[in-house]
Amino acid sequence: KYFPLRCQPQRAGDLSVRPAQAMEDIYLRCMGSFLSEASMLRAVGDIPHIVHVLDYFEANGTAYMVMEYLHGVTLKSWMDQRPAVEPLSFLWKVLPLMKSLELLHQAGVIHRDIAPDNIMLMPDGSLVLLDFGCARSMEDNKSMTVVLKPGFAPLEQYQTRGQGPWTDIYALCATIYFCLTGKAPPQALDRITADGLVPPSKLGVPIPPGQEAALLKGLRLSPGRR
Secondary structure, eight states: OOOOGGGOOEEOTTSOEEOOGGGHHHHHHHHHHHHHHHHHHHHTTTSTTBOOEEEEEEETTEEEEEEOOOOSEEHHHHHTTSSOOOHHHHHHHHHHHHHHHHHHHHTTOOOOOOSGGGEEEOTTSOEEEOOOTTOTTGGGGOOTTOOOOTTTSOGGGGSSSOOSHHHHHHHHHHHHHHHHHSSOOOOTGGGTTSOOOOOGGGGTOOOOHHHHHHHHHHTOSSGGGO
8 A cells, every 4th residue: 555654644534545735746746656666566477476466556545556465474474483594495495586586677676675574485485575565666766665674774775866676685685694594684874884794604504605605795785796
């Protein structure tokens, strides 16, 4: 559902949504972007490991995306039941999702909110990326409705410009790091002055050197070095 908090939307008695009067123009403009994004996501519905948009529409003064219902558990909930995962078996689960994310980027869509609570582990062991409410084309490339998740948002996401596929790469690598170690990486802003990111191998995770190097590259602060 399109419900940007910055526009101070209010629910009326007839269930309709109205923004603050001063925010009406940006509310309507951004709702158009929301619907354009929904249209784009529906057009890439053949990409596997991505939740599919079945329909989208305007109603009650706002807009909605209708997505498929999935039976599974988020990585966040899954990790709540264990301290960490076996590295190689988990990396094999992530690989198909990486390939699907590449296809999504090629189609011009950037997720911008990848985190353990937005990836679902399905009964067959596959992973599916959820929740495209913060996708790039909303709000003219500004992050008004992006909810930053500490440890999973890269440095450029704290700004209004400079986001791209590299933004999703950082967030996905942060999610992998969390699943391997049981800990989220330090917040990107905190890493500017003193980078406290500890390699998984230093935390006792038996990860091969090549895979660890790739993971740490994806977690570099500079987007151009990922």
